[in-house]
Amino acid sequence: MTFWRQKKLNELSHDEWESICDGCGKCCLHKIEDEDTGVIYYTSVACRLFDITTCRCKDYQRRIDKVPDCVNIKKLATSRFKWLPSTCAYRLLEEGNDLPLWHPLVSGRASSVAEAGVGVASFAVPESQVRHVEEHIIQWLE
Ligand code: SF4
Numbered sequence: 727m728t729f730w731r732q733k734k735l736n737e738l739s740h741d742e743w744e745s746i747c748d749g750c751g752k753c754c755l756h757k758i759e760d761e762d763t764g765v766i767y768y769t770s771v772a773c774r775l776f777d778i779t780t781c782r783c784k785d786y787q788r789r790i791d792k793v794p795d796c797v798n799i800k801k802l803a804t805s806r807f808k809w810l811p812s813t814c815a816y817r818l819l820e821e822g823n824d825l826p827l828w829h830p831l832v833s834g835r836a837s838s839v840a841e842a843g844v845g846v847a848s849f850a851v852p853e854s855q856v857r858h859v860e861e862h863i864i865q866w867l868e
């Protein structure tokens with residue numbers, strides 16, 4: 727089933743919307759915005775609600791209540807999709823691209839994300855272990 731090619735993001739059912747997320751965890755890393763240039767810098771520091779082992783939110787249903795600055799992509803203006811990493815499936819589709827071969831909906835396996843080196847589990851640092859987030863800025867290879 728290739729529903730993501732036939733529908734726009736705002737036409738997806740709840741389950742279709744949720745299945746678009748590849749589970750990479752990149753959006754659960756802290757970001758820093760340069761106020762002068764608007765450039766977004768990603769860090770390796772994970773949100774306190776992020777489970778680094780599973781690469782998933784520990785309380786997805788109540789995430790917005792527990793972490794007020796958690797980005798609700800469904801309500802994110804498309805002009806702000808640049809905040810999302812370039813591999814993010816929502817951003818890819820919004821920008822008119824197809825899903826990559828390693829996306830679980832294409833590969834049929836959730837493990838293909840980690841195999842492709844896209845997940846953050848191998849390098850994310852727990853927020854509780856970090857004093858200065860700005861010392862943990864990273865750059866994506868892709
Ligand atoms: S960056 Fe996009 S695809 Fe990856 S976990 Fe976040 S919402 Fe899902």
Ligand code: SF4
Pocket residue numbers: 753754755773774775776777782783784785786789790793796797
């Ligand atoms: S609250 Fe959950 S979904 Fe939101 S950034 Fe934190 S770990 Fe990710």
